[in-house]
Amino acid sequence: MNLKKLLxxxxxxxxxxxxIGALIPIIRPIGLPVEPTDPVIGLFDKLESLSPGDAVxxxxxxxxxSEPELNPMSSAILRHCFQREIKVLIMAVFPLGGVNMAxxxxxxxxxxxxxxxxxxxxxNLGYKDGGQAAMKALAVSIRDxxxxxxxxxxxxxxxxxxxxxxxDDVEVVISLATGIIGEWWADxxxxxxxxxxxxxxxxxxxxxxxxxxxxxxxxAVLGGLKGASEYEELLKRNFDWARExxxxxxxxxxxxxxxxxxxxxxxxxxIVFIIFGNIMYFATGKEKGR
Amino acid sequence: MRRTIPLVxxxxxxxxxxxxxxxxxxxxxxxxxxxxxxxxxxxxxxxxLGVVNLVGMNLSKIKQKRAGWxxxxxxxxxxxxxxxxxxxxxxxxxxAGFHPTFQMLFDNMxxxxxATMFSLLAFYVASAAYRAFRARNVEAxxxxxxxxxxxxxxxxxxxxxxxxxxxxxxxxxxxxxxAAAQRGxxxxxxxxxxxxxxxxxxxxxxxYLGKSRD
Numbered sequence: 001m002n003l004k005k006l007l008x009x010x011x012x013x014x015x016x017x018x019x020i021g022a023l024i025p026i027i028r029p030i031g032l033p034v035e036p037t038d039p040v041i042g043l044f045d046k047l048e049s050l051s052p053g054d055a056v057x058x059x060x061x062x063x064x065x066s067e068p069e070l071n072p073m074s075s076a077i078l079r080h081c082f083q084r085e086i087k088v089l090i091m092a093v094f095p096l097g098g099v100n101m102a103x104x105x106x107x108x109x110x111x112x113x114x115x116x117x118x119x120x121x122x123x124n125l126g127y128k129d130g131g132q133a134a135m136k137a138l139a140v141s142i143r144d145x146x147x148x149x150x151x152x153x154x155x156x157x158x159x160x161x162x163x164x165x166x167x168d169d170v171e172v173v174i175s176l177a178t179g180i181i182g183e184w185w186a187d188x189x190x191x192x193x194x195x196x197x198x199x200x201x202x203x204x205x206x207x208x209x210x211x212x213x214x215x216x217x218x219x220a221v222l223g224g225l226k227g228a229s230e231y232e233e234l235l236k237r238n239f240d241w242a243r244e245x246x247x248x249x250x251x252x253x254x255x256x257x258x259x260x261x262x263x264x265x266x267x268x269x270x271i272v273f274i275i276f277g278n279i280m281y282f283a284t285g286k287e288k289g290r
Numbered sequence: 291m292r293r294t295i296p297l298v299x300x301x302x303x304x305x306x307x308x309x310x311x312x313x314x315x316x317x318x319x320x321x322x323x324x325x326x327x328x329x330x331x332x333x334x335x336x337x338x339l340g341v342v343n344l345v346g347m348n349l350s351k352i353k354q355k356r357a358g359w360x361x362x363x364x365x366x367x368x369x370x371x372x373x374x375x376x377x378x379x380x381x382x383x384x385x386a387g388f389h390p391t392f393q394m395l396f397d398n399m400x401x402x403x404x405a406t407m408f409s410l411l412a413f414y415v416a417s418a419a420y421r422a423f424r425a426r427n428v429e430a431x432x433x434x435x436x437x438x439x440x441x442x443x444x445x446x447x448x449x450x451x452x453x454x455x456x457x458x459x460x461x462x463x464x465x466x467x468x469a470a471a472q473r474g475x476x477x478x479x480x481x482x483x484x485x486x487x488x489x490x491x492x493x494x495x496x497x498y499l500g501k502s503r504d
Contacts, residue, residue, distance in 0.1 A: 009420070011417040014413070014416050014417045014420055015413045015416070015417065017416075018412055018413050018416045019413070022412065032445075032446040032447070033446050034446060035446075035449060035454075035457060037457060037461055038461070039461075063404060064400060064401035064402075064403075064404040064405055065404040065405060065407060065408040066408065067401065067405060068405060068408075068409075095337075097396070097400065097401070097404075099386070100388070100393075100396055100401075103386055103388075124386075126386070128330065129330055129333050129334045129337070130329055130330030130331075130332075130333040130334070131333065133326045133327075133329035133330045133333065134330055136326050137323065137326045137327060137330065140323050144327075145330075150386045150387075151383075151386050151387075152383050152387070183476075203444070204411075206464075207464060207468050207472060208472045208475075208476065210464045210465055210468055210469040210472060211469045211470075211472040211473040211476055213465075213469070214465060214469045214473075215473070224444075226444050226445075260445070260446070263444070263445060264445035264446055264447055266412055266416070267441045267442070267444065267445045267447075268445070268447055269416060270415065270416045270419050270420075270441065271438055271441055271442065273416060273419060273420040274419050274420060274423045274434070274437075274438065275438075276420075277420045277421070277423065277424065278423070278424060278425055278434070281424050281425070282425075
């Protein structure tokens with residue numbers, strides 16, 4: 001067999017192998033083990049250190065393209081906050097669907113908690129244009145930046161916003177971010193106002209956030225499906241309610257732990273292709289020119 | 291005069307926040323807060339500007355029947371339909387300002403289309419990795435080995451194969467060499483942004499004003 005043909009294997013064959021590799025764990029989940037790492041444990045520990053009534057901001061800074069990676073993260077973090085009776089202020093600064101992601105996620109997760117009261121325990125403030133200007137203005141008054149919530153309700157009468165006036169009353173900002181927005185929270189809100197910032201991002205964005213993590217400008221980085229699955233694992237290891245939630249087959253379909261099976265298989269396929277490609281490269285005498 | 295007024299305005303609104311940052315007195319920061327609110331409004335106006343530009347470019351593409359012009363029709367139709375239902379939703383203040391048709395289109399078209407685009411990356415990355423990750427020289431080999439370690443460290447198989455050593459090794463690569471390189475890139479980009487901002491504030495960089503007719 002001509003080795004050069006193997007060196008320049010038709011890309012459609014690669015696509016087919018990747019598609020089959022991705023489909024198998026979707027049809028029959030493997031349930032591979034997940035081991036939490038320090039960048040994820042940082043956020044878990046921070047939320048565990050808070051007292052009931054403390055407040056956090058969760059900013060939905062992503063759109064539908066990042067939904068499969070960041071929705072499981074959002075679900076796990078929201079569940080953790082609501083279980084610990086931490087007050088949650090939801091907002092979005094990403095224009096292409098950030099607020100839609102927030103509405104869907106918050107409605108779904110909040111419905112799991114019967115005692116939760118809108119406007120008291122949590123509020124969805126909606127989208128605000130202006131990015132960094134909005135983030136900066138929140139340091140003065142959250143109500144001024146968001147005079148109405150996502151449904152158009154007056155925020156000045158909401159108990160949660162009477163208690164949480166600005167960053168002084170916020171324990172941590174969690175940005176579920178695509179692109180550069182996570183950096184803005186670190187550059188501006190952490191650097192200028194000293195609020196701890198954690199970022200949940202897509203796997204491709206994760207490497208740049210390690211610089212912020214190392215410098216202390218972020219307390220945690222949840223990178224892609226792996227970060228989300230690690231957070232789910234932390235919840236399952238520590239709480240009975242989480243083990244119950246994440247054993248529900250309907251919930252497992254949406255969970256990052258299930259998605260990690262697909263990611264694991266596809267990574268292995270890519271690694272095998274890389275090794276195979278290099279073997280062929282040397283076997284053909286380091287073919288040049290392509 | 292057409293250029294002097296914008297230059298003076300740029301200088302003032304550029305310098306004031308810097309001044310206010312170093313002089314946090316109430317009388318100074320009050321104006322700065324007003325500027326922040328004004329910036330949010332100005333940013334909102336960037337959207338219609340973008341829409342006008344997009345419509346103009348695509349209309350001319352359709353008129354001249356340039357390559358891919360049917361896609362321009364799809365784009366404009368999508369823009370008109372989503373804008374129509376978006377505006378109706380805001381006026382009627384239905385669920386969170388989202389008209390049911392807008393939400394339906396978003397959930398069943400925008401969302402799956404964007405997710406599909408992103409998902410295609412897995413296929414392209416696999417194909418590109420097979421072709422590009424070759425141990426051609428020392429640098430490429432280092433990159434190749436680091437990539438395999440990080441990829442294995444991001445999945446449970448890595449630890450299974452190495453008795454739990456792959457995740458710490460992958461985290462070390464991310465925390466040390468990667469973070470160091472990222473830091474350099476970030477600091478470099480920040481210095482570039484700062485120098486460009488100073489050039490704009492001082493009126494040295496004027497391309498944002500458009501072509502001069504003076």
